[in-house]
Amino acid sequence: METTAIEWIVIVLVSAVKMGTPILFGTLGGVISERAGVINLGMEGLMLIGALTSFVVKLYTGSTILAVSAAAFVAGAATFLHALVCISMRASQIASGLALTMFGTGVSGLLGDSLTGKTVAPLMDIKLPILSSIPLIGKIFFMQDALVYFSYISVAVIWYLLFYTRIGLNIRSMGEAPEVCDSIGLSVMKYRYAAVIIGGMMVGIGGAYFPMVLTSFWVDNLTAGRGWIAVALVIFAFWHPGKAMFGAYLFGAAISLQLRLQLIDIKISPYFLAMFPFILTIIALIIATIRNNKKKIAVMPASLGEAFFRGEKH
Amino acid sequence: MKVFRLHLLLIVAVILAFTGTTVFGKDIKDLKAAFIYVGPIGDGGWTYSHDLGRKHLEKLGVTTSYIESVPETDSIRVIRNFARQNYDIIFTTSFGYIDSTLTVASEFPEAVFMHCSGFKTAENVGTYFGRIYQAKFLTGIVAGYMTKSNIIGVIGSHPIPEIIRHINAFTLGVRSVNPDAKVKVIWVNAWFDPSKEGAAADSLMDDGADIVSITTDSAAALKAAEKRGKYAIGNDSDMTLYAPSAHLASAVLNWGVYYEYIAKQVAAGTWKTSKDWWGIESGITDIVGFGDMVTADIREKVNKKKEEIIAEKYFVFQGPFNKQDGSPAVKEGEKLTDDQIWSIDYFVEGVVGSLPKS
Amino acid sequence: MIHIFFEKRLYSSGFIRIAITICAIIFALLAGGVFLYTIGVNPFSAYSNVCSQIFTNKWGIEDLLLKMSPLMLTGISVALAAKMRLWNIGADGQFYMGACAATWVALTFGGSGNSLMLLPLMFLAGVTAGALWIFIPAFFKAHFNVNDIITTLLMNYIAISLVDYFLFGSWRDPNSLNFPITALFPPAAALPMIKNINLHIGFLIGIFIILLIYFFLEKSRFGIYVNIVGNNPNAAQYSGVNKKRLIILIMMISGAIAGLAGVIELTGVHHRLQQNISLGYGYTGIIVTWLSRAHPLGVIFNAFFMAFIFVGGEIMQMSAGIPVAMIYLFQGIILFSVLGSDVFAEYKLKIKKTA
Structure with missing residues (x-):
């Protein structure tokens, strides 16, 4: 069975999209949260919570829509803890995020204990009419499953919301200058809570992608560190949903290539392939920061990581 | 030993x-x-x-x-x-x-x-x-009979002797009944990463494999095979429940x-x-959980081989067989010692895939 | 409508802080107790069992101090940077690189004659590697204000892949069936033990480094600069401090300490390089720093506290058969509770009714 080079690349990219989608949801969640000034290092824990919730709901109801909604809801509820501790109670966002990862790993491991050997039906791919007949692009992007399509919509909606609406401007301002927002009468608390929890819900959906599409079952620690990759990709994406998409697929391609290069006997160390995206991110961040320093525009949310309390100077 | x-x-x-x-x-x-x-x-x-x-x-x-x-x-x-x-x-x-x-x-x-x-x-x-490699050998026989494309995929975690031994035993099993079949290996380079194992199974099936066997722990590859209507072989525990329509058998401990x-x-x-x-x-290791598609004839042949192994009339690593590059590994009438089996660091003939140089 | 808000305390004493932390721990123990009760374990006997096993025999204490040793060092590493309002999220990566460089020394020179020099060389290599691993983030932070949280975090991922590359490549021990572990180091590469206790001297090194940093920050002229820059970045330029150089220097010291933690763990406990040589010690160090408000002496106490949570969790697993997931859950709850409580040390909760 001979495949041409182009066919081979298409196959790699199809699987890059699949492997990249859970990371994309996670990264989008991180983008929303961090745009409002709150870092979430708890993504790995949230993904596990989302994955387990969706699996259990699908197992008992058979409905993917219910399963994914439940994953979003429960992950959002868990993120509330993070929001409470680091927005209201002013604790370190970084320490609180680490606590959230421990909590999520623990709670999912404990409650998922009895599910060994159970499976759900995987989500099947749907060919989109017209779009799927575009050469190359059609096969890569438009012969995927419903959750992948949902991720496209999410990227578009979040992009639009963040950059073309009043609400988006307000959210971004929370991450840049919360004092100013407060002085013009916007509630920093409300916006930050909303952004962090919605972000957490997206991460939960990313977790749901594992049992819904990639594995069809639950095991302890199912996400195997993808949440941490999403944490890094938020930066890679420069807090932008469009670039998040590119980053997530790049990472998906790195996984896919690690596997498929072995079959055509091209030897690249998998460990270098694994570290490549991170080296690229650091270089990109440095270049962008230097360039933007000259133009005097911020490359990242200026108040990222800082708690805000009314009437206090930092 | x-x-x-x-x-x-x-x-x-x-x-x-x-x-x-x-x-x-x-x-x-x-x-x-x-x-x-x-x-x-x-x-x-x-x-x-x-x-x-x-x-x-x-x-x-x-x-x-x-x-x-x-x-x-x-x-x-x-x-x-x-x-x-x-x-x-x-x-x-x-x-x-x-x-x-x-x-x-x-x-x-x-x-x-x-x-x-x-x-x-x-x-x-x-x-x-x-000696789960004995059960691996028997699952190889099943795969050798069941494959139509004569390409069988194996997913490896990391290239350590234990995994290499299991892949070799499996391949010897395959080739003992189907000398034309090839066993393709993909390393996921992780001890545990279910979604990556699923992607590895997809890569192998894209490359023509119609049966996927695993040396990893999770059933992700079995689910991937089931989704495409292909077959798969489980590892360590009986994985029938995960993918009943794809599960040929499992080698268990x-x-x-x-x-x-x-x-x-x-x-x-x-x-x-x-x-x-x-x-x-x-009884510490065995082949279990035959799927319905595995005919009584094949099961009987597998059981017969199992009896021969138990009676010490047949050894998995008995000659003659070659190394991956075609050079002889063991001559007719000889077999590998336990120490040699334990520390095996080469693939046998029929395996397609590479090992890192040591 | 009811408004709930925080009002800053006029003064916040150490006493209030300690009292509140204790309340938070009690709250967490109660909350965790509810979870234990739901899986059929009597929380009171589980807790008393943990305390009796740790504090009534020599072993429990030894275990605790052993686990505490790396946490003190990663904690003080992160805390030193935090004094300058710098974030070293990369202590884990520096830990790995410290262990990695020391391993290179041991594998290269371990077989040759001069065994007296081996251990010092390993320490030198590890400390240097830790400092160098943070150099890129430090340099670009100082000169171009490239975000340090992010660059140091990303360096962790690279460090772990790099260690994997060596472990699965040329460093594999042929005598260990090519398993991804290096050969055991020669005895000359082992850290001496403290007399009569089953504990390596890394524990004492940790205490010493923390005291050193404490006096450096409190008593030296240099430490005063650090405090000036940390408290008010803008004031620094009037005091004649070269802020850029100070940032690079402090971050590299921070990296060096994390690298030192790696060497100590390697030479004191494992005597060979393998995967997971840091069990998230760099990240736990961040928690230690936050809980101690970057105060060096607080680092000792909180490293002890974190070690207690880990060792206590193990004892619960061992004696009551509680699954490991329960332990993670427990640790998450305790952390949330202690982190959340901190606010009450500086603020009062006020409830007001408004029309």
């Missing part, structure tokens, strides 16, 4: 039956056994299979305790803590515990330490493993029989250090 065979087992069992365990030492119910696991019990594979063994001991009345998800780098404290609490036997169930087990054992000469999949022993440290044997030895005071490598005749 000293190996216990069935008859030896029987003799021991008979002696025990006549003398009664309480005459020599304590009753098995007075024993305390500890287990140290490298992964969570919920991994559905390696640790799960050991925990089934622990539960078997519990049923016999042995007091057991365990700690799961103990990283190799933290194992010395955990093993020591069990030893301090006067556990009679401590089972350390990952290769990476090798030196921490020996270190703690030297500090606590009274306790018995059993290290799984290792090779270093001491006066109070024994090692043990099951039943630690319970071995743990019971060791517990009785320790209770009777007759335990001596050894390197135990039990085979399919003891």
Whole structure:
């Protein structure tokens, strides 16, 4: 069975999209949260919570829509803890995020204990009419499953919301200058809570992608560190949903290539392939920061990581 | 390497039956056994299979305790803590515990330490493993009969001798009934990463494989095969439930029989250090869970081969067979020794895939 | 409508802080107790069992101090940077690189004659590697204000892949069936033990480094600069401090300490390089720093506290058969509770009714 080079690349990219989608949801969640000034290092824990919730709901109801909604809801509820501790109670966002990862790993491991050997039906791919007949692009992007399509919509909606609406401007301002927002009468608390929890819900959906599409079952620690990759990709994406998409697929391609290069006997160390995206991110961040320093525009949310309390100077 | 065979087992069992365990030492119910696991019990594979063994001991009345998800780098404290609490036997169930087990054992000469999949022993440290490669060979026979494309995929975790041995045994099984078939190997370069294992299965099937076999723990590859209407073979525990329509068979480990044997030895005071490598005749490993698509004819042929292995008329690594590059590995009428099987670092002919240079 | 808000306390004493932390721990123990009760474990006997096993025999304490040793060093590493309002999220990566460089020394020179020099060389290599691993983030932070949280975090991922590359490549021990572990180091590469206790001297090194940093920050002229820059970045330029150089220097010291933690763990406990040589010690160091408000002496106490949570969790697993997931859950709850409580040390909760 001979495949041409182009066919081979298409196959790699199809699987890059699949492997990249859970990371994309996670990264989008991180983008929303961090745009409002709150870092979430708890993504790995949230993904596990989302994955387990969706699996259990699908197992008992058979409905993917219910399963994914439940994953979003429960992950959002868990993120509330993070929001409470680091927005209201002013604790370190970084320490609180680490606590959230421990909590999520623990709670999912404990409650998922009895599910060994159970499976759900995987989500099947749907060919989109017209779009799927575009050469190359059609096969890569438009012969995927419903959750992948949902991720496209999410990227578009979040992009639009963040950059073309009043609400988006307000959210971004929370991450840049919360004092100013407060002085013009916007509630920093409300916006930050909303952004962090919605972000957490997206991460939960990313977790749901594992049992819904990639594995069809639950095991302890199912996400195997993808949440941490999403944490890094938020930066890679420069807090932008469009670039998040590119980053997530790049990472998906790195996984896919690690596997498929072995079959055509091209030897690249998998460990270098694994570290490549991170080296690229650091270089990109440095270049962008230097360039933007000259133009005097911020490359990242200026108040990222800082708690805000009314009437206090930092 | 000293190996216990069935008859030896029987003799021991008979002696025990006549003398009664309480005459020599304590009753098995007075024993305390500890287990140290490298992964969570919920991994559905390696640790799960050991925990089934622990539960078997519990049923016999042995007091057991365990700690799961103990990283190799933290194992010395955990093993020591069990030893301090006067556990009679401590089972350390990952290769990476090798030196921490020996270190703690030297500090606590009274306790018995059993290290799984290792090779270093001491006066109070024994090692043990099951010859699951025999079951792998038998699953290879099933795959050899069932493949239509003559391409069979195998997913490997990391290229260590244990995994290489299993891939070789599987390939020898395939080629013993279907010399034209090829076995393609993909390394996921991770100990545990279910979604990546699923993607690896997809890569293999894209490359023409119609059967996927795994050396990893999760059933992700089986689900991927089921989704495409292809076949798959499970590892460590019976994976039928995960993908009933794709599951040809699983090569499994039943630690319970071995743990019971060791517990009785320790209770009777007759335990001596050894390197135990039990085979399919003891029941520690087996091929189970044949799918409906595996015809009675094939099952019969597999069972016949199993009987030959038990009767020591057939050895998995018996000559003649070649290395991957076609150079002879073992000549007609010869076979690999246990030490050679244990530390095998090359692929046999029929495997397509590469090993890192060492 | 009811408004709930925080009002800053006029003064916040150490006493209030300690009292509140204790309340938070009690709250967490109660919350965790509810979870224990639901899985059929009596929380009171589980807790008393943990305390009796740790504090009534020599072993429990030894275990605790052993686990505490790396946490003190990663904690002080992160805390030193935090004094300058710098974030070293990369202590884990520096830990790995410290261990990695020391391993290179041991594998290269371990076989040759001069065994007296081996251990010092390993320490030198590890400390240097830790400092160098943070150099890129430090340099670009100082000169171009490239975000340090992010660059140091990303360096962790690279460090772990790099260690994997060596472990699965040329460093594999042929005598260990090509398993990804290096050969055992010669005895000359082992850290000496403290007399009569089963504990390596890394523990004492940790205490010493923390005291050193404490006096450096409190008593030296240099430490005063650090405090000036940390408290008010803008004031620095009037005091004649070269802020850029100070940032690079402090971050590299921070990296060096994390690298030192790696060497100590390697030479004191493992005597060979393997995967997971850091069990998230760099990240736990961040928690230690936050809980101690970057105060060096607080680092000792909180490293002890974190070690207690880990060791206590193990004892619960061992004696009551509680699954490891329960332990993670427990640790998460305790952390949330202690982190959340901190606010009450500086603020009062006020409830007001408004029309």
